[in-house]
Amino acid sequence: MYEAVTRDVRVKVEPEFDPDRSEPGNRRYFWLYHIEIFNDGTDVVRLMTRHWEITDANGNRENVDGPGVIGKMPVIQPGESFAYTSGCPLPTSSGIMVGHYEMVLPSGDTFNCQVPAFSLDAPDTRPTLN
Numbered sequence: 001m002y003e004a005v006t007r008d009v010r011v012k013v014e015p016e017f018d019p020d021r022s023e024p025g026n027r028r029y030f031w032l033y034h035i036e037i038f039n040d041g042t043d044v045v046r047l048m049t050r051h052w053e054i055t056d057a058n059g060n061r062e063n064v065d066g067p068g069v070i071g072k073m074p075v076i077q078p079g080e081s082f083a084y085t086s087g088c089p090l091p092t093s094s095g096i097m098v099g100h101y102e103m104v105l106p107s108g109d110t111f112n113c114q115v116p117a118f119s120l121d122a123p124d125t126r127p128t129l130n
Contacts, residue, residue, distance in 0.1 A: 004116035008041030009076075009103060013118045018087070022122070027091045031120045035069075036083040037101070037113075039076040045103045046075045047082070048110070052099040057092035069101070093122040 002013045014034045021030035039045055052064040067073065074082040088097060098117035104110045 002116040002118040004114045005040075006100075006113040007103075007111055008039070008043075009045060009113045010038040010040055011101075011113060011115050012036045012038070013116060015097075015118050015120055017120075017122050019123075021087070021089075024093065024122070028089060029091070029093050029120075029122055030087060030089045032085055032087050033097070033118065034083070034085045035115070036081050037074075037076060038081040039078050042078050043105050044075060044077055045105060045113075047073055047101045047113075048104050049102040050099060051102075051112075052097055052115075054088060054090070054095060054097050056090045056095040060091075088120065090120065093124065095120045 004011050016032045018030045018032050022028060047068060049065065049067055050069055053061060054064065055061045070084045070086060076082050096117055096119055099115045100112040101115065102110055103113045
């Protein structure tokens, strides 16, 4: 589990390799990532946009920007959370994702809420402890 906090908004990420959607022989690896966004502050926040930097094991980087997440721009009340699951394909068996969400407050002020960098590793590429 990975976690980051920005201005009382806590983002937890849990990546999961998806063997059913992966085809290693065709250089296609797929991960699900489960995200929960907690509003630990006193202001309502609304998620407006997302920005991802996705880097594969060869160092190839792709930036992904768009409105909301999974077709939604959730409003998160103080003390509440919003959870969703999405996915990421890569041509390599490992990679890294990092990003941020643009959040807006009732005042109209915005801030970038960090999503922690998280590792995407197929089970056969995970380091082992000896």
